[in-house]
Amino acid sequence: xxxxxxxxxxxxxxxxxxxxxxxxxxxxxxxxxxxxxxxxxxxxxxxxxxxxxxxxxxxxxxxxxxxxxx
Amino acid sequence: xxxxxxxxxxxxxxxxxxxxxxxxxxxxxxxxxxxxxxxxxxxxxxxxxxxxxxxxxxxxxxxxxxxxxxxxxxxxxxxxxxxxxxxxxxxxxxxxxxxxxxxxxxxxxxxxxxxxxxxxxxxxxxxxxxxxxxxxxxxxxxxxxxxxxxxxxxxxxxxxxxxxxxxxxxxxxxxxxxxxxxxxxxxxxxxxxxxxxxxxxxxxxxxxxxxxxxxxxxxxxxxxxxxxxxxxxxxxxxxxxxxxxxxxxxxxxxxxxxxxxxxxxxxxxxxxxxxxxxxxxxxxxxxxxxxxxxxxxxxxxxxxxxxxxxxxxxxxxxxxxxxxxxxxxxxxxxxxxxxxxxxxxxxxxxxxxxxxxxxxxxxxxxxxxxxxxxxxxxxxxxxxxxxxxxxxxxxxxx
Numbered sequence: 001x002x003x004x005x006x007x008x009x010x011x012x013x014x015x016x017x018x019x020x021x022x023x024x025x026x027x028x029x030x031x032x033x034x035x036x037x038x039x040x041x042x043x044x045x046x047x048x049x050x051x052x053x054x055x056x057x058x059x060x061x062x063x064x065x066x067x068x069x070x
Numbered sequence: 071x072x073x074x075x076x077x078x079x080x081x082x083x084x085x086x087x088x089x090x091x092x093x094x095x096x097x098x099x100x101x102x103x104x105x106x107x108x109x110x111x112x113x114x115x116x117x118x119x120x121x122x123x124x125x126x127x128x129x130x131x132x133x134x135x136x137x138x139x140x141x142x143x144x145x146x147x148x149x150x151x152x153x154x155x156x157x158x159x160x161x162x163x164x165x166x167x168x169x170x171x172x173x174x175x176x177x178x179x180x181x182x183x184x185x186x187x188x189x190x191x192x193x194x195x196x197x198x199x200x201x202x203x204x205x206x207x208x209x210x211x212x213x214x215x216x217x218x219x220x221x222x223x224x225x226x227x228x229x230x231x232x233x234x235x236x237x238x239x240x241x242x243x244x245x246x247x248x249x250x251x252x253x254x255x256x257x258x259x260x261x262x263x264x265x266x267x268x269x270x271x272x273x274x275x276x277x278x279x280x281x282x283x284x285x286x287x288x289x290x291x292x293x294x295x296x297x298x299x300x301x302x303x304x305x306x307x308x309x310x311x312x313x314x315x316x317x318x319x320x321x322x323x324x325x326x327x328x329x330x331x332x333x334x335x336x337x338x339x340x341x342x343x344x345x346x347x348x349x350x351x352x353x354x355x356x357x358x359x360x361x362x363x364x365x366x367x368x369x370x371x372x373x374x375x376x377x378x379x380x381x382x383x384x385x386x387x388x389x390x391x392x393x394x395x396x397x398x399x400x401x402x403x404x405x406x407x408x409x410x411x412x413x414x415x416x417x418x419x420x421x422x423x424x425x426x427x428x429x430x431x432x433x434x435x436x437x438x439x440x441x442x443x444x445x446x447x448x449x450x451x452x453x454x455x456x457x458x459x460x461x462x463x464x465x466x467x468x
Contacts, residue, residue: 003254004226007358010365017372027376034369041362045355050256052245055231055283063283068236068259 003044010037101178108176111183120146120185121169124162135161139170139185147177147184154188159201159302167193198298198305205307205332214314214336221319221338223351226358227287229256230351231318233276236261240292240323240344247348255352258286264293269303274312281316288351289318291333292344295326304331313337323347422454429460440467 001009013034017027054068091098098106122139129135133152138145148170150158162168171189176182190197209215230248234240236259248255260280262272273291280289291313293304303309304324313320313336322337323344334340341347414420422428429437430450437449443462450457 002226002228004224004228007226007361010362014365014368014372017369017376022376024376024380027373031369031373034365038362038366038369042359044254045359045362047254049249049253053256053258054236055258055260055279057279057283061282063279063285065258 001040003041006037006041006044010034010041013037100181104176104178104181108178111174111176115174117171117173117188119169119171121167122146124164124166124168127162127164129155129161135187137162139168146174147182148172148187149177149184150187150190157188158190159197159305160204161200162190162192162197163200166196168197169193195298198302202305202332205305205310206335208307209310209332209336214310219314223319223321223339224287226353227255227351229258229286230348231258231260231280231283231286231289232292233260233262233273233280233289234292234344235264238264238292239294240264243294243343243345244290244292244323244348247345248352251349251354252352253355265296265300265303270306270308273303273309277309277312277316277320280318284317286318289316289320290323290344290347290351291320291337292323292347293325294344301325301331304333307332309333310336321347321350419454422452425454428452430457440465 013030016022017030017034022030052068053065056064056066058064090096090102120139122141122145125138125140125145127135127137133155135150135155137148139148140146169191170185170187172185172187175184175186177184192198192200206215213219232241232244234244241259245257248257260276262276263269264273277289277291280286291304293301301324304322310332313322313333319338321339321341322331322334323341323346324331324333326343330340339347339350341350428451429443430452431437431442432448437443443449443465445462445465447462449460449462451460
């Protein structure tokens with residue numbers, strides 16, 4: 001799951017958890033899911049630096065990204 | 071420069087030995103006079119900047135521009151050949167104060183002195199602003215500047231395409247900002263010249279390439295600060311249309327704070343500088359980490375609240391249950407004592423206490439009729455305070 005999707009899911013979870021009608025069992029399941037999403041998102045944040053790349057279009061119209069030398 | 075014919079190589083005089091124009095017989099032609107004057111004038115002045123007010127401007131159908139440049143004391147006819155008009159952003163307005171760069175010459179057909187203009191700048195960048203305004207109005211009339219057209223940027227892009235010069239300061243600034251704020255975000259450079267003749271076409275081609283590629287989440291079009299001329303490609307209508315046609319959201323970061331280009335106007339987000347464009351595109355990870363912590367706290371609080379509610383619900387149910395049990399027991403007890411009283415009223419013991427006795431067979435049943443007895447049969451007699459054994463010695467029936 002992408003970082004963006006994960007954060008969006010996390011927002012949904014928090015919102016649903018904070019609603020008044022939620023069933024206890026659902027609340028517990030959501031909390032568990034929320035914690036694992038949180039952990040994964042935190043891990044994403046700590047990922048190493050992405051490479052700087054250059055977009056190259058081949059003559060056949062296909063694309064390639066190659067390392068860009070700064 | 072000395073007056074006199076020889077140095078210009080005249081050969082029209084009737085007499086080879088005399089200087090042309092010295093007497094009626096050696097008179098020179100008008101065209102010789104004007105073309106000579108032209109040669110002298112053109113040789114006398116290097117290309118030069120001249121300032122003055124534009125009056126009587128006329129753009130001819132042949133593409134050339136004609137006008138008069140004047141100040142309070144004097145005036146000169148001016149012309150811009152059509153090939154040179156392309157380098158001038160817009161036609162000057164009547165009365166506009168301009169500086170024109172060109173050569174002084176003579177127009178032989180009219181015998182007029184004329185200033186041949188190759189470049190032109192108006193006071194306060196008037197021509198540039200006029201050209202920008204013209205393009206802006208055109209795009210606006212097509213509804214291309216509507217705020218409703220602006221696309222939202224992705225909140226957490228994975229990959230950012232940067233259309234810019236591969237060795238410009240703009241790229242360095244953008245990469246530095248993204249590295250600092252969101253090191254995991256990929257930056258893909260899509261190289262294009264950002265000034266000079268090739269800039270417009272290269273920028274448009276780069277944008278189209280990103281659009282075909284579609285693997286980026288957002289595009290930054292950027293260029294560091296520069297002169298009006300340097301930034302000119304970003305005011306071109308073709309680039310504006312390429313930005314609009316791009317299927318991805320586009321952030322424009324061109325020049326310095328003060329420069330607002332057409333590219334800025336059509337982009338989904340206008341950033342004042344390349345660095346600001348990068349900041350608009352990626353959110354600071356420190357900020358995100360704080361957001362995650364907040365989410366965690368909110369989840370924990372919500373769950374605690376929900377569990378507490380469940381607990382108090384449970385307590386309520388338990389106490390309701392207890393009340394119910396207590397009430398039921400009390401009701402039963404009352405019923406029991408009521409039944410006891412009724413029973414007591416019906417008890418044969420009450421009769422026995424008054425001196426009566428009950429005969430009971432071996433099976434414990436009351437023997438209530440003479441027919442229930444046989445001679446010599448043993449039976450019990452139940453009295454008020456006990457039982458005695460008895461035997462039938464006689465039966466009588468009245």
